[in-house]
Amino acid sequence: MIDKEVASAAVAVADIHSGASVMIGGFGTAGMPDQLIDALIARGVGDLTIINNNAGNGEAGVAALIKAGRVRKIICSFPRQSDSHHFDAAYRAGQIELELVPQGNLAARIQAAGAGLGAIFTPTGYGTLLAEGKETREIDGKHYVLEHPIKADFALIKAHKGDRWGNLIYRETARNFGPIMAMAATTTIAQVSEIVELGAIDPEIVVSPGIFVQRVVQIASTTNHALAA
């Protein structure tokens, strides 16, 4: 019997090693898998490359990982926010490397990795600082920049419901990067608010089919907390 359910967040992240690349879902705190990140911090590994839209908000999640000094490099679109003080401090101290990627290119590069594409030509960023030094091409009279896929050893994502085969559905705008990160990582670990029986999720509405998900851990939902912009 295939059962991707694991007993705890600690067990779910037990093989994440120092130096690993780790995608973390979430847009701000919506969809951020805080408990998986807490377990990763508790494991004590460092030198991580983190892929997330932001670079931490407030004190929890990615912010806590940065505060703990575990992140060598972050690939993101919007690091600087009113509550990104842990990233700001680490960046100004030269302790963290930043690769800034336009948000849509971040999504497209993650999706390209998950889809097995060699690279993509994207119009976003053409003629700007973020395309400097990159190959460009004119196709049908429009200019494009060559961007390479972003893959990772692990993805930590948050979904609403899952089953033992790894099928997932999400909740509202907490979906954000979850489905594409699940495709782009070697090992995808989903924390879900509820694990349900096989067949209990209507197959017509499965968002991430189980083939993209290796581990599922049930963690009671903690969605309703405020955050700053």
Place this chain on the structure above:
Amino acid sequence: MYRLTRDQMAARVARDIPEGAYVNLGIGLPTKVANYLPQEREIFLQSENGLLGMGPAPTPGEEDWELINAGKQPVTLLAGGSFFHHADSFAMMRGGHLDICVLGAFQVSVRGDLANWHTGEPDAIPAVGGAMDLAIGAKQTFVMMELLTKQGESKLVETCTYPLTGLGCVSRIYTDLAVFDVGPDGARVIEIVDGLSIEALRKLTGLKLAASDEMQPA
């Protein structure tokens, strides 16, 4: 000299958004446009973090922090609205499905180059978010901004000095003093506030501005 308030600017932009348009309103000043969309028009608001059919802010106490907009503020979803992941969201822009995007700006050039993501100061921590995707993705990109900086410098310029967000992507600029069309042929004034002459506007901006034949008071 008469100037439009920020709310009047928002109302002016809203007038140009037609029934059935798919629209993304950027963070900051453009979000005000939502307050002035005519009730009788059905207009679809997209938020790039993954929703279409965005409704107004929830009543206090009803906030759901998994239902937020791109500014990470709680919102609501209209009946008929939908959720989707980030790759689909940005395909809506890049793929040319979004009709109108309204953005703020530091500078816009007369050819429609946009600078709105980075001041270029060496100690600034850069953050781009969806600005570059939005600027080049929508069928029409509108900019909404005060025409002059606090120091009185024109933000409509011959050539942007701030780092660019996108090349030739803006088609129209709504300001507190005038409305402009911009593009390969340069800037053209299509509306101007009462009491301001085209000559005075040319002096304020330092630009050779063409005037539309049908130029109207804003």
